[in-house]
Amino acid sequence: MPAWTARDIPDQSGRRAVVTGANSGIGYVTARELARRGAHVVLACRSEDRGVRAVDRLRADVPDADVEFGRLDLADLASVRQFADAYADDRLDLLINNAGVMALPYRRTADGFETQFGVNHLGHFALTGLLMPRLLETPGARVVSVSSFAHALANIDIGDLNSERRYRRWIAYGRSKTANLLFIHELARRLAAIGSEVVAAAAHPGYASTNLQGAGPRMEGRKAVERVMELGNRIVAQPAEGGALPTLYVATAPRVRPDWFTGPALGVRGAPTKSWRAKWTLNDVAGERLWAASEDLTGVTYEALKS
Secondary structure (H helix, E strand, O other): OOOOOHHHOOOOOOOEEEEEOOOOHHHHHHHHHHHHOOOEEEEEEOOHHHHHHHHHHHHHHOOOOEEEEEEOOOOOHHHHHHHHHHOOOOOOOEEEEOOOOOOOOOOEOOOOOEHHHHHHHHHHHHHHHHHHHHHHOOOOOEEEEEOOHHHHHOOOOOOOOOOOOOOOHHHHHHHHHHHHHHHHHHHHHHHHHOOOOOEEEEEOOOOEOOOHHHHHHHHHOOHHHHHHHHHHHHHOOEOHHHHOHHHHHHHHOOOOOOOOEEEEOOOOOOOEEEOOOOHHHHOHHHHHHHHHHHHHHHOOOOHHHOO
């Protein structure tokens, strides 16, 4: 059977999509390819300047693209609520939780959360909950969270979700990516419990050449580490176009099942296929406890999923 590529994306005409972190990297490619197939796409980005430039670039790449910019700062729950309140469509077919940060020095979000946990998990948890009524009202809707193979670095520590006892940047990153998978696992379970056909699934890009790897070293002025990351991007990583394929597959391919985790066939690169995941990302008790903690921390309670 031929490998799945972006050419296999079904027609998306009439569908509405939100892609977070869509100004660059795999988020941009995801938004571009959905727009190329006819979807109306909101590029949800923190920086208005970079977001508007991405919209202009996308329209140059796909002249008939139906796209718009929406300001969304996942490190600020007030911004998340403003974005959700401003979303004007009655339907939402695809919510792509793509934005993320990686291995940053210790920082806190506007709401006091450790930044990797706050942006990668809590911001998307809140966004998905606030947009859930529209997803539930849209036949064939899907929620896709972009995790990472680096989730294997660490399980969550439910007693120290904000890494207050000890901060190790790569462990914190791994925990935030585990949180992405536990969120999808628990969301899929809750959707099934109310008989919803909304599909919640996850993807990872393998090793894709994006701006993500160099952000942490750049913030600290660690030029040698930044150069190593850039070298890895040139020699080992696949282009963002390849890294976006698992996300696009989970978002659009027929017969995708709830709680699937899809990544490149060769781990770091290759066509999309079902991916290995750590057993702790399938733990129902952990998923329930993380969900409860996330509701408490964000104030977003997913009333639409309560029977």
